[in-house]
Amino acid sequence: MIEIILMTHVLFGMLCIIATVWLFVDALNASEANQARIKVLSLGVAVTMWISFLIAGYWYLVYYAPDKAIILKGPWPFAHKFFMEMKEHVVIMLLLLTTFLPIVAFNNLAANKAARKVVLWVTGLIGLVAVAMDGAGALIAMGVKVALLPK
Amino acid sequence: METNGIGKYTISFGMSLAITSIVSALLVVVKEMSEHTVLALMKGITFHHWFTHTLFILILFVVIGWILAKANGGQGLKMSVNRFISTLVGAVVLSGLIIAGFYLVWD
Numbered sequence: 001m002i003e004i005i006l007m008t009h010v011l012f013g014m015l016c017i018i019a020t021v022w023l024f025v026d027a028l029n030a031s032e033a034n035q036a037r038i039k040v041l042s043l044g045v046a047v048t049m050w051i052s053f054l055i056a057g058y059w060y061l062v063y064y065a066p067d068k069a070i071i072l073k074g075p076w077p078f079a080h081k082f083f084m085e086m087k088e089h090v091v092i093m094l095l096l097l098t099t100f101l102p103i104v105a106f107n108n109l110a111a112n113k114a115a116r117k118v119v120l121w122v123t124g125l126i127g128l129v130a131v132a133m134d135g136a137g138a139l140i141a142m143g144v145k146v147a148l149l150p151k
Numbered sequence: 152m153e154t155n156g157i158g159k160y161t162i163s164f165g166m167s168l169a170i171t172s173i174v175s176a177l178l179v180v181v182k183e184m185s186e187h188t189v190l191a192l193m194k195g196i197t198f199h200h201w202f203t204h205t206l207f208i209l210i211l212f213v214v215i216g217w218i219l220a221k222a223n224g225g226q227g228l229k230m231s232v233n234r235f236i237s238t239l240v241g242a243v244v245l246s247g248l249i250i251a252g253f254y255l256v257w258d
Contacts, residue, residue, distance in 0.1 A: 057201075057202070057205070060201070061198075061199055061201070061202065081254065081258065082251075082254050082255060085254045086250055086251050086254045088201055089175065089176075089179050089201075089204070089250050090246075090247055090250055090251070092204070092205055092208050093172045093175065093243055093246055093247065095205075095209075096168045096171060096172065096208070096209075096212055097168065097243065099212075100164055100165060100168050103158075103160050103161055103164050103165075104157070104158075104161045104165070107156075107157065107158060107161065112156050112157070114156055114232040115156070115157055115161065117232060117236065118157065118161065118165070118232065118235070118236060118239075121236050121239070121240055122239075125240060125243055129243075129247070
């Protein structure tokens with residue numbers, strides 16, 4: 001069950017990244033024809049991020065302590081000391097960025113070049129930070145794995 | 152000042168995002184370096200310092216954004232789009248560097 005919670009977190013994180021890249025491309029090619037999709041995608045980015053964040057927050061607060069102890073006793077203590085500590089705080093900014101995205105994406109990006117420029121920068125930031133967080137998550141999981149491997 | 156048609160909520164909540172990102176990064180440094188005072192207080196407010204941290208930043212984001220939207224007699228904060236983007240991106244990048252840099256040297 002614990003693993004399902006964690007994989008659901010990753011699933012929604014991946015969906016958030018896919019929606020972000022899709023929105024970035026749609027914003028690059030903004031026209032009257034794709035305005036509705038841009039708005040739906042911006043909400044999709046925010047909603048998938050919130051779901052991923054809430055699942056991860058629940059898992060972190062309830063189940064992470066034993067994993068942390070395992071990581072710190074293993075050969076990769078930096079998986080917690082740097083990557084987990086960094087991730088749990090940087091992800092708050094990611095949550096703010098994805099929450100902010102629909103506010104700007106609900107402008108008409110076909111007619112408003114300034115709003116389109118902001119959406120491109122914000123989706124670019126979300127994409128880069130989200131991929132970095134995904135990589136940090138993989139390193140944390142690997143930190144547990146290498147600690148449990150027979151010596 | 153020219154805002155190139157960006158809505159007041161975009162500017163206000165974008166600037167709120169910039170401010171709260173920096174506050175969040177500085178709060179990381181302060182709480183980690185003040186285990187018996189700030190960190191203990193944050194643990195005491197809810198059941199976990201990270202939960203308190205997240206809650207505080209989310210509330211701050213909404214409150215600052217709402218206040219900035221009410222500025223200038225309800226017209227909201229005014230700034231050029233290039234300045235807006237550079238402030239927003241700069242603040243997010245700086246916050247990330249503060250957090251990552253801190254945990255690189257802090258043990």
